[in-house]
Amino acid sequence: MHTKLPLGAGQASQQLTGPDGRRDVVSDAAAVIVLVKRLEPDQAAVTLQLPLTAEQRSVLRGRRRTSCGREVVLQLPRDGALQPGDQLTDAQQSVLVEVTAAPEALMRVQAPTPLELMQAAYHLGNRHVALELHDQELLLPEDAVLASMLEGRGLHLSRCNRPFAPERGAYGGHAHG
Secondary structure, three states: OOOOOOOOOOOOEEEEEOOOOOEEEEEOOOOOEEEOEEEOOOOOOOOEEEEEOOOHHHOOEEEEEOOOOOEEEEEOOOOOOOOOOOEEEOOOOOOEEEEEEOEEEEEEEEOOOHHHHHHHHHHHHHOOOOOEEOOOOEEEEOOHHHHHHHHHOOOEEEEEEEEOOOOOOOOOOOOOO
């Protein structure tokens, strides 16, 4: 995605080059931060927090808003989904933004026995559903069809709104670099 940001009258501008070599025009006075690089954790004090849903953490390009409302543009190399705790910066490394897990509308699945909970995880995994696994419960995005299937198996469902950190899967390794 090539992003050209509009300049207001009398505003100075600068050109930033992203990791893919494309150039963007950014106003010095604009509130937009172009994030182009991942950092190793704890390199510096976090300046801003960027709450993203599990789905948003898999999209490494586009406009987002920090928790305080600052607009940022993601232009990150495509080297795996973002994870809560990942730290991002701009080309000049003048700002540090930490990725956090945004609250999402989820279903909580509980079962009378550990085996029944494991069977539910099996059937949901067979449908490639994103799951967060815990000893006594499963969390998954709200879905009426899946809710019906799970209730039909005698499982207890409740709704919650909280950060979602699904399992990354067998091939979902993540490396910083």
